[in-house]
Amino acid sequence: MVHLRWLSQTLGVRASTSPQEREAAGYIADQLISYGYQVEIQEFTVPIIQDIGMNLRVEGLESRTFTTATLLGSGRGEVTGPLTFVGLGREQDLPAEGLEGRIALIERGEITFRDKALNAHLSGAAGVVIFNNALGLTRGTLSGSLDILVVGVSRDDGEELLRLLNRGDVTVTLRVVREERTSQNVVATKDGGKGAVVILGAHYDSVPESPGANDNGSGTAVLLTLAQELAQMDLPIELRFIAFGAEELGLLGSSHYVSTLPENERNRVVAMLNFDALGSGGLRVGGDDLLVGQILTIADNLSISAFSTQEPSGASSDHAPFRAVDIPVAFFVGNEFSRIHTPNDGIEFVDPELLGQTATLGLETVASLVR
Numbered sequence: 001m002v003h004l005r006w007l008s009q010t011l012g013v014r015a016s017t018s019p020q021e022r023e024a025a026g027y028i029a030d031q032l033i034s035y036g037y038q039v040e041i042q043e044f045t046v047p048i049i050q051d052i053g054m055n056l057r058v059e060g061l062e063s064r065t066f067t068t069a070t071l072l073g074s075g076r077g078e079v080t081g082p083l084t085f086v087g088l089g090r091e092q093d094l095p096a097e098g099l100e101g102r103i104a105l106i107e108r109g110e111i112t113f114r115d116k117a118l119n120a121h122l123s124g125a126a127g128v129v130i131f132n133n134a135l136g137l138t139r140g141t142l143s144g145s146l147d148i149l150v151v152g153v154s155r156d157d158g159e160e161l162l163r164l165l166n167r168g169d170v171t172v173t174l175r176v177v178r179e180e181r182t183s184q185n186v187v188a189t190k191d192g193g194k195g196a197v198v199i200l201g202a203h204y205d206s207v208p209e210s211p212g213a214n215d216n217g218s219g220t221a222v223l224l225t226l227a228q229e230l231a232q233m234d235l236p237i238e239l240r241f242i243a244f245g246a247e248e249l250g251l252l253g254s255s256h257y258v259s260t261l262p263e264n265e266r267n268r269v270v271a272m273l274n275f276d277a278l279g280s281g282g283l284r285v286g287g288d289d290l291l292v293g294q295i296l297t298i299a300d301n302l303s304i305s306a307f308s309t310q311e312p313s314g315a316s317s318d319h320a321p322f323r324a325v326d327i328p329v330a331f332f333v334g335n336e337f338s339r340i341h342t343p344n345d346g347i348e349f350v351d352p353e354l355l356g357q358t359a360t361l362g363l364e365t366v367a368s369l370v371r
């Protein structure tokens with residue numbers, strides 16, 4: 001609870017790639033060093049491409065800028081060209097003479113963002129602006145990268161651009177810059193050798209609007225507690241404790257870690273245990289059937305109430321990149337998610353006893369993997 005308090009209250013919001021995330025990494029590293037581990041800060045770059053900014057400028061005497069959201073998969077750079085409205089951007093909407101060097105203004109709807117952008121690209125456009133058919137900025141993905149700038153604007157701004165077009169020629173400049181930010185994993189090792197490896201992991205970042213007590217100060221606190229407990233034990237196995245950064249941006253820390261693991265190292269990892277969003281509403285365990293079965297038996301023997309779970313679709317955590325390279329994984333998770341990713345994800349909703357049981361179960365799981 002001391003760790004959880006520090007992370008969620010003393011520090012608070014730890015948004016991925018922020019200075020606060022970095023500060024949390026420093027805190028975690030300090031704890032792990034104090035337990036006697038060798039600690040490495042593994043940095044990685046995070047390209048931020050779905051940025052919102054004033055990245056559409058109407059040139060000329062009445063120069064003005066519009067707020068855009070860059071569609072995921074857009075090309076990068078800066079282009080200037082005459083704006084041309086091409087309706088929904090279907091093939092039949094495009095002018096016969098093509099769009100060479102032009103910026104296509106397209107309405108959202110009917111076909112995918114990708115098809116709109118591809119159609120415009122194939123007819124020579126230098127950029128695409130998609131305005132919304134509903135409230136808010138047009139945001140979304142091109143389902144893969146394209147070699148053309150594609151930004152979204154609101155319906156109001158789209159209609160404003162149409163009004164300007166009705167009065168005469170409009171030249172616009174689009175900008176898509178990919179910002180490189182940095183995040184980091186904290187990796188602590190004990191008894192590095194050639195034998196079997198068990199990896200324990202938890203992400204320590206939060207979303208920008210949340211103090212992240214349950215998600216995932218709780219898992220980080222369990223990870224630190226396990227590291228402290230296991231530091232005292234002499235185990236014939238290599239343990240790695242990893243606090244992952246930038247999970248909330250799409251499992252970036254764990255994906256980076258796995259991508260840096262050489263094949264012969266991967267083969268030594270007998271299990272990866274992940275701790276995320278614990279101490280609220282119960283305790284559930286999911287992942288590799290064999291591992292989960294083992295863990296639930298241990299829970300039973302300890303009279304800890306835990307039950308098996310499937311991964312909710314569309315939601316995952318840092319065990320996923322390990323599973324993707326055939327490492328057996330188990331994840332420990334709570335059962336109450338209503339406050340996750342909100343400003344109300346506070347320490348008062350994390351049950352210390354439940355969190356303690358989770359740590360105990362984690363500890364006994366590691367011990368059983370050694371046996």
Ligand SMILES: [Zn+2]
Pocket residue numbers: 203215216247276277317
């Ligand atoms: Zn989480």
